[in-house]
Amino acid sequence: MTDYNFEDIETRWQKRWADGRTFEVTEDPARPKFYCLEMLPYPSGDIHVGHVRNYCITDVVARYKRMKGFNVLHPIGWDALGLPAENAAIKRGIHPEKWTRDNIASMKRQLQRLGFSYPWSREVATCDPEYYRWNQWFFLRMLERGIAYRAKAAVNWCPSCQTVLANEQAEGGTCWRCGSVVEQRDMEQWFLRITAYQDELLDDMAQLPTWPDRVLLQQKNWVGRSPGAEIDFAVEGAEPIRIFTTRVDTIYGATFMVLAPEHPRVDALMAGASAGAKAALATLRAQDRRARLEGQVEKDGVFTGRHATNPFNGERVPIWVGNFVLMGYGTGAIMAVPAHDERDFEFARKFGIPVRPVIRPAAGALDGASMAEAYVGPGVVENSGPFDGLSAEEALATMAAHAETKGFGKATITYRLKDWLVSRQRYWGTPIPVVYCEKDGIVGVPDAELPVVLPKDAPFTGEGGNPLEKVPSFVDARCPRCGGPARRETDTMDTFVDSSWYFYRYLSPQKKDGPFDPSAVRYWFPIDLYVGGIEHAILHLVYSRFWTKVMRDLGLVTFDEPVTRLFPQGMVHKDGEVMSKSKGNTVAPDTIIARYGADTLRLYILFVAPPEMALEWQDGQIEGPSKFVHRVWRLLDRHADAFAQELRERIPAELTPAARDLRRKVHQTIQRVTDDIEGRMKLNTAVSALMELVNEIYRLEPEVSKGPMRPVFQEALEALVLLLAPFAPHICEEMWQRLGRRFSIVDRNWPVADASLAREDEVELAVQVNGKVRGRVTVGAETSEEEVRRRALEDPKVQEAVAGKQVVKILVVPGRLVSVVVK
Template sequence: MSDVNDTNATQASRFPAYDAAAIEGKWQRIWDEKGTYKTDEDPNKPKKYVLEMFPYPSGDLHMGHARNYTIGDAMARQARMRGYDVLHPIGFDAFGLPAENAAIKHNTQAAAWTYQNMDNALATMRRMGFSYDYDRLVRTCDPEYYKWGQWMFLKMWEKGLAYRATSPVNWCPSCNTVLANEQVVEGRCWRCGSVPEKRELSQWYLKITDYAQELLDDLDKLTGWPENVKAQQRNWIGRSEGAEIDFTLADKDGVTPTDRKITVFTTRADTLFGVSFFLLPPESPLAAELVAGTECEAAFKELKEATEKVSSVDRQGSAREKHGVFTGRYVINPINGRPAPIWVADYVLMDYGTGAVMGVPCGDQRDFDFAKKYGLEIAPIICEKDDPLYDELKDERELKVTSVSWDHAMDAEGYLVQSGEFTGLKGGKHSEAVDAIIGWLSERGLGRKKVQFRLRDWLISRQRYWGNPIPMIHCDCCGDVPVPYDQLPVTLPDNLDLGAGETLAEYAPFYETTCPKCGRPAKRITDTMDTFTCSSWYYLRYCDPHNTELPFSKESVDRWMPVDNYIGGIEHAILHLLYSRFWTKVLRDLGMIDADEPFTNLLCQGMVKDHNGETMSKSKGNVVPPSSVIEPYGADTMRLVILFIAPPEKDFDWDEKAVAGANRFIKRAWSIVWQLSAGAHAGEFDARSLKGQAGELFRTLNGLGARCTSDYDRGQFNTAISAVMEIVNAASKYLNETPAEDRVLELDFRVAHDIVAILAPICPHWAEELYHEALHLEGSVYNEPWPEFDPELAKADTVEIAVQVMGKVRGHATIAADATREQTEKAALAAISEQLEGKTVRKVIVVPGKLVNVVAN
């Protein structure tokens, strides 16, 4: 055996060494020259659209980017080999506040800083060997791209989906701009972490609420999405079934009803008898009106001022102390005629329901805490039958405020008490009591069933420079007027002095214009659009990126959409993904596309963490740049370790030892392929005639190759790589234990070829070099069909089984893999015939394909 090993080691030394830098540089040049990854657009092939979420060019790429793009690249390359016509583009989400801030810091223009970063990132992408069709590159800050964002805004304006309104907004004091509700994450700005303030501003919105129900319903169609992402979207859309109930504002005497109605939304109409106070948020115009000129006004203003400094999330927290001010006014409860005092409370939000809330302290903990603090009534109106209160109040029809010793609210489940004709009915959401009370209110015109959504219209105005200008003009005579289509795009000026604080609103050459309707002097809108508008449709532009007449042709989009595999971070579960779904549905309704949903399968890749388990970020200074791996080891090693170290959806800690291990494997596989291919040639061979190590290698290739293919199809690259490693180990054993004269050269070529092919999606430069130089094949490995593996051929003709006597192994028997029970028993008894001499066989236990246990005495 040592002679064979020595011979193979000598042969290996005659093959070219693995030089990653030279090989990778060579193939990147060849791919560029030949346009290897240019999209074929072959209608005879099934399509596969593979897309990674495009990056923001805040600097060079980091390891998180590398992981995202390597996953997508492996998918795209394997899809090519599986016979798909593949669209695999890339671009940049290039507008945004960081570029503006960087321009100020470095005394440059945002465009110059952004384009330089994009050039750097593109160079890194090419060095990583990603198979992008760079001819389809999209940069959202290019006028030829953002022109169509403006065009679609105007289409939404015409459809009534874009509008301007004055309302309270989230203002980030650090970013100096407004934030959409979705951009306030856990009470803080999603970008900088500052606590937003509430301000009253005139802003532009898109009516995403028109699609709330469809956005909710269609989540059920997204069977290829992670359940946690769909759950986050369901929660954000927040559908609630309930009722709108009309309370009547009482006159200043507190009991005489006026003609003015104040409507609330509630999911618990069954608790209406328990309303002991009425709540308005500090931002409420009605609250300001009620206290104007009264002794309550000063306290109200103080509360409002304090509330503006607290985030919406914190205001709603159950543990936070509640603050309130009595307005001096009352409303009349429509179901029992009882007056309820109107309070302003900081835990009530203007954007929930109607902006007014009925206080039911017996069934809501926050209302309970508020009532206890301010000495307000707590009237029990619902409890379980085993509660002593139920026996005390079950026959009461008229409400009496009973003293309670509770230290917390009830669960608001059980049976109604003190609730007029509804006493005794089962309460709770969707209960008979809810239906009965809503029905009673509806008959009298005092309430109605209502479906409410947590989702609010998408606020897209941003008071920043580096974004897509909103294509509207304000005329004092004509109001808001759209920019004519033939004047698009409205382009950004390139000479603002951002360092001096100059803004679009202060730059007369930008905003001074004439009204398209009347020709009088008018003012261009100086807000720019939320950058999420740019990323809400970029995947459509990739389908037809050079179209100068439309954002894209319907034919091209219908060919490629929806995206088959979309890869990106879980942090985009609400913002980007929800907005993209909305945009897709709007364009469908405009007749521009057929797709209902943009992304069929979604993979949210895990985070890359440092050796301390902390997520890599530039602010922490713990980022591992791709160059730190590429320079010493090569891009293919980096790609291999990224995909091998953990399943794609799991976080992992960066491990330098794993990098070195991946490099050792890639060199070993290189050597094995060269040894197998030396003197070998393609050709047919009789698989049934393969014996010994050759037969074992062929069975291993088929069994593990089939497993590897299945793992690729499921996106489980780490286990696919494990299967390849086992094939390489089997090939090494074959080379070491088989004399040169006994090797089957056609089998050698087949194994070498298949190792190269199944590693090609992961290690592309390595694979191309071996495909040409070791296997001497023409063209590209990516024009090769994916190898076919037959699990049936992985089955051995014979198997060796253990033969036991009274539970102890006494011998072994070789039997046919498909031997019957009788054949197995016969072979086993023959194998231990000497041990059975003089004994009587009482029982034979057969475990098929594994062992036989003989009971004898």
């Protein structure tokens, strides 16, 4: 007997895989392909358990698919640009590149230590100039088409990260990376016109039927499509003010108008207002923006002293400024219909503004003076001149059309989605490839001069400002058009640009004359499975969809969506909290591997919870999978070498009951493990099934491992090793070899279940009388329903329960139970 020396076994096979280039793949039209993708890690320094979970899931699927005969692409890379590297440079004086490369090297060792089946020749690091040159190339293509543009806008500024952020990276008014409250600043910045694709982002969800609803719902909410109308309200002695509403059907009930405090017309309208009113306005403007955005501030407002005219009924309505109206949405101005909008109602009651119902609910008329809350349900339009009698729904279209005919409005659609702000005032990102020429303005760097490379000698002082600005050799440039002096753009790109298309680069990572090889894309795309954290639902997963659509319009790909199946894995918790560096509750995979081995860690992570659910890390729980691996080791260690020496014999036609039991369990397990991986990815129950198989082999080992039934035992051991291989690949390679089989198990055919062998010969049926189990009968699997019924009623316990009563009916659920109803 030999000890299970996992360290020796694992390092030996990892080396063998590397030396044999086992997981390298090329396009092979003769075989079906499977593109198995995981979200690439940021090289922070350590692989954490969350990564391990993500990559264990994909590795099982990748190895399984390969054993099934698929040509599997399962690559990995590094999301290697970003702020932490630069902060390390400031704090510790290490260059971001060195910091990043060192981290990549140690994390790569950690991944290899886990035995993941990566084709390392395809490894991509986004900080490589040969990678980010294609960011620049895409940017120039977008610039040519007006998808990339520079504009002044109110943007989110993170004072801690010292850079601007995109809208979705400042959700809730806080920075996605550091959590600081962001400030609003008016700045000129670079944007990508994602809003040009907003309808497609919604409509193409129809092509993503296997994406989880919650992800699609989040994306849908984020795009925030609201059909409505824009209406111009005339203002006495000034230009009209345009409002946006989704309820134009209620416009006859508008009793006031409200502008956002930041609305550009407010100052002029209030020029003649009292000092008190101006002070009130200043108070509104000083309110915390984040709190305002989240509705945590009590509604407040100030009357401007001016009036507007409702174009539908010519009525004069007072113009207010209110803190609940946001400049960033619609036109920053609303018509307020307190009778039919909760917010307007609250405001109107606070300031004593009249409430006039114009929708009549089925339950009866409303009274504006006494109603306790706004009525927002359906009904019939009333008090609305020529539109009376229409349903509210009909009125929406009719009244918008009316406004358009009369020239004071039109039907429109407003979106919450804003263009993607991609410029960052930091060093460790992709330089935006443009120069500013005094004569020619903004000029793109010619393709031939790409990549624009980050200078190595930038000063990292941490004193604010982008280090690139302090590198004259970088900033001073020539205009490609006129040859005159020009200033190079020092902003760099959002790192979400890098991750928007990295999965194309894996296909041809060395390609010099383009971002990827189109024929490789035709072979490998779309991605068959994409596993990663759900926190990217509205960030990376929206940007990636957008990027592919842009690439399609550039003629680079022919499809609309890059990912067929998205599988967000659950988080890893410890002590009831998300495991994270900042919480200080992390578990280092290295420590676990040193103590238990990579195979055990992999099994534990997959076994302890279903992949989509939160996993609560509990130290003791790993003992189960650890014992299991040892049990497998001892079992194979007892028998493998002998089988390797023997001639392979056929399984006898006649089996002993024990051999029959074992064969049945083997084929049932093949069926279960295959179904569990294939369908709902229930990898936890797949591991359970393997544990059951091992328990059964142990139970039957004394009877089946010797004598004429020995080939059945051999079949069981080989099936076990094959089925376990995707989960615990090292020990299975070892055992496959010990069984006298050839390297490598990754190419072995996945076993096929024989349904006739898996079927039970006999089944025990529970017999219920009026819903209670009163007896049991064991019958052959093929017994007729008639016979089952008869046998059920023969059972003495059942007879007792039925005695003296009338049998109303008998239901037989094949293979399950018999239900007798009496009265």
